[in-house]
Amino acid sequence: MAKGIMIVAEQRDGALRKISFEIASTARKLADQSGDEVSAILLGSGIEGLAAELAKYGVDKVFVGDNAALEPYVTEAHAQVAAKIIKDNDPAIVLFGASVQGKDLSARVAAKLAAGLATDCTDVKIDGGKLVATRPMYAGKCFGEVVFNVAPAMASLRPNVFPAVENPKAGAVTKVDVAVDAPKSKVLEVQKDTSGKVDLTEANIIVSGGRGMKGPDEFKILEELADVLKGTVGASRAAVDAGWRPQKDQVGQTGKVVSPNLYIACGISGAIQHLAGMSSSKCIVAINKDAEAPIFAKADFGVVDDLFKVVPELTAVCKKMLA
Ligand code: FAD
Numbered sequence: 205m206a207k208g209i210m211i212v213a214e215q216r217d218g219a220l221r222k223i224s225f226e227i228a229s230t231a232r233k234l235a236d237q238s239g240d241e242v243s244a245i246l247l248g249s250g251i252e253g254l255a256a257e258l259a260k261y262g263v264d265k266v267f268v269g270d271n272a273a274l275e276p277y278v279t280e281a282h283a284q285v286a287a288k289i290i291k292d293n294d295p296a297i298v299l300f301g302a303s304v305q306g307k308d309l310s311a312r313v314a315a316k317l318a319a320g321l322a323t324d325c326t327d328v329k330i331d332g333g334k335l336v337a338t339r340p341m342y343a344g345k346c347f348g349e350v351v352f353n354v355a356p357a358m359a360s361l362r363p364n365v366f367p368a369v370e371n372p373k374a375g376a377v378t379k380v381d382v383a384v385d386a387p388k389s390k391v392l393e394v395q396k397d398t399s400g401k402v403d404l405t406e407a408n409i410i411v412s413g414g415r416g417m418k419g420p421d422e423f424k425i426l427e428e429l430a431d432v433l434k435g436t437v438g439a440s441r442a443a444v445d446a447g448w449r450p451q452k453d454q455v456g457q458t459g460k461v462v463s464p465n466l467y468i469a470c471g472i473s474g475a476i477q478h479l480a481g482m483s484s485s486k487c488i489v490a491i492n493k494d495a496e497a498p499i500f501a502k503a504d505f506g507v508v509d510d511l512f513k514v515v516p517e518l519t520a521v522c523k524k525m526l527a
């Protein structure tokens with residue numbers, strides 16, 4: 205009978221991503237309720253040393269697949285190995301991150317195993333011995349609860365929503381014999397973000413600008429505020445479509461889904477497609493000169509005023525407070 209909770213950890217360039225600790229901690233919390241074991245799948249090349257870091261966040265056992273064919277990440281190879289490890293070990297629950305890589309991998313693995321998959325979950329619990337996953341539906345207009353009829357129950361967890369909590373366990377390493385079929389596709393080039401800024405999906409603070417910014421140069425005032433707050437700049441699709449910001453900065457339904465501790469929306473009206481990407485932020489501040497803008501219905505704090513007046517003042521105050 206299927207038993208235990210397995211996570212699929214994510215690493216890049218030999219370092220575990222923050223989402224790996226978030227899913228490990230969530231799995232630990234669920235396992236402590238059900239008395240189960242937490243195991244992890246860790247794939248890549250030269251990554252065995254990372255198992256100890258996963259153990260710090262509550263992982264009892266780590267299945268390490270170490271093979272040059274698994275680096276850099278290629279969907280086919282990772283899906284093949286992850287699906288085999290899951291099949292061989294028969295966990296009741298498998299958790300992924302709903303990161304770009306996790307979304308890609310989880311769908312492929314679920315299809316291989318004919319398993320159910322709840323994507324981009326904002327809550328998970330065990331009820332009556334079954335995983336119950338909460339996920340946004342209709343671009344975040346409502347939330348649905350998903351239960352599973354077959355094992356393994358698979359879910360991907362939205363980054364930055366679940367806390368990473370240290371809870372050291374054994375992290376015993378089991379090396380997996382990895383035989384990877386020749387993939388039909390190969391990675392030709394990986395273009396790395398050299399800005400040195402934290403990726404939007406992992407940022408704790410985001411200062412975002414929309415059409416109200418009026419042009420690309422005006423984003424400088426958001427960069428200044430973000431620098432003071434050690435945050436990252438995001439944008440609405442209107443700002444991206446106008447060519448003021450790169451696509452990687454777009455927040456929303458067709459951009460990135462973010463859950464920072466603080467999201468400051470400047471000159472953004474709050475269209476449903478934008479809200480779909482940021483409404484799970486822990487604190488939302490809106491600066492908009494139109495008191496009727498829908499963003500205020502979602503905001504925890506609102507400033508009805510000209511952003512070109514408010515943002516520089518806010519930057520100056522924060523600079524003084526944080527000095
Ligand atoms: P606007 O709606 O034009 O709002 C600009 C705001 O700035 C206004 O509220 C105005 O009052 C305010 N403003 C102007 N000047 C000032 C000033 N000086 N001071 C203060 N406030 C000022 N959008 C996304 O963002 N992300 C997505 O991923 C996305 N995906 C989409 C997918 C589909 C299929 C579709 C159809 C649309 C999508 N959109 C997305 C577009 C979305 O519908 C909106 O058009 C877009 O979000 C609007 O961007 P905005 O709020 O910057 O612009």
